[in-house]
Amino acid sequence: MRMNDSNSLDSLGAVAIIGMAGRFPGARNIDEFWRNLSQGVESIAFFTEEELRANGVGPEIFNLPNYVRARGALDGVDLFDAALFGVSPRDARVMDPQHRLFLECALEAVENAGYDTETYEGSVGVFAGTGFSSYLSNLYSNPDLAASVGMYQIILGNDKDHLTTRVAYKLNLRGPCVTVQTSCSTSLVAVHLA
Numbered sequence: 001m002r003m004n005d006s007n008s009l010d011s012l013g014a015v016a017i018i019g020m021a022g023r024f025p026g027a028r029n030i031d032e033f034w035r036n037l038s039q040g041v042e043s044i045a046f047f048t049e050e051e052l053r054a055n056g057v058g059p060e061i062f063n064l065p066n067y068v069r070a071r072g073a074l075d076g077v078d079l080f081d082a083a084l085f086g087v088s089p090r091d092a093r094v095m096d097p098q099h100r101l102f103l104e105c106a107l108e109a110v111e112n113a114g115y116d117t118e119t120y121e122g123s124v125g126v127f128a129g130t131g132f133s134s135y136l137s138n139l140y141s142n143p144d145l146a147a148s149v150g151m152y153q154i155i156l157g158n159d160k161d162h163l164t165t166r167v168a169y170k171l172n173l174r175g176p177c178v179t180v181q182t183s184c185s186t187s188l189v190a191v192h193l194a
Helices: 030-039 049-054 089-094 097-113 135-140 143-149 151-158 160-170 183-193
Strands: 126-128 177-179
Touching: 089 143, 089 151, 097 160, 126 160, 126 183, 135 143, 135 151, 143 151, 160 177
Parallel strands: 126 177
Antiparallel strands: none
């Protein structure tokens, strides 16, 4: 598309999304996700009574007529490479899995774009948000772990407000890092703000 000077992409403040990454139920990356969509692959996991019991769901719950024995489950959430990101095993253990996955995906997106943030002289920013997580309540239910790590480290590893600043720090991003929280529209608002 050809534009005159007054309507050039630079004058409009255009943003190009040049790298992508993601994890989805039944898909470890964007390519697998697209393949699943285009082939009509069902990616929702359905659970047996034994699997529900093993995950702490009792028959008084899963026998309710409106209880749905299915959800989108991600594979490999336990495979975080803490050393790659300079995170101690202890700190990785108390970090919200959403934060771990986002850090991995942010690195994959930068690599997908063909950039090396250690040598790139321009600014690279990150705009994102995360949903509510019950991981923090799981940590508090283990008082020995909470005492050994400390409240401050638990907050740093789980607070939604630390999502983008951690990524900017760990990946040496020198552009804006903005954590966005707008409920269901977070990802769209994050792209708009970028």
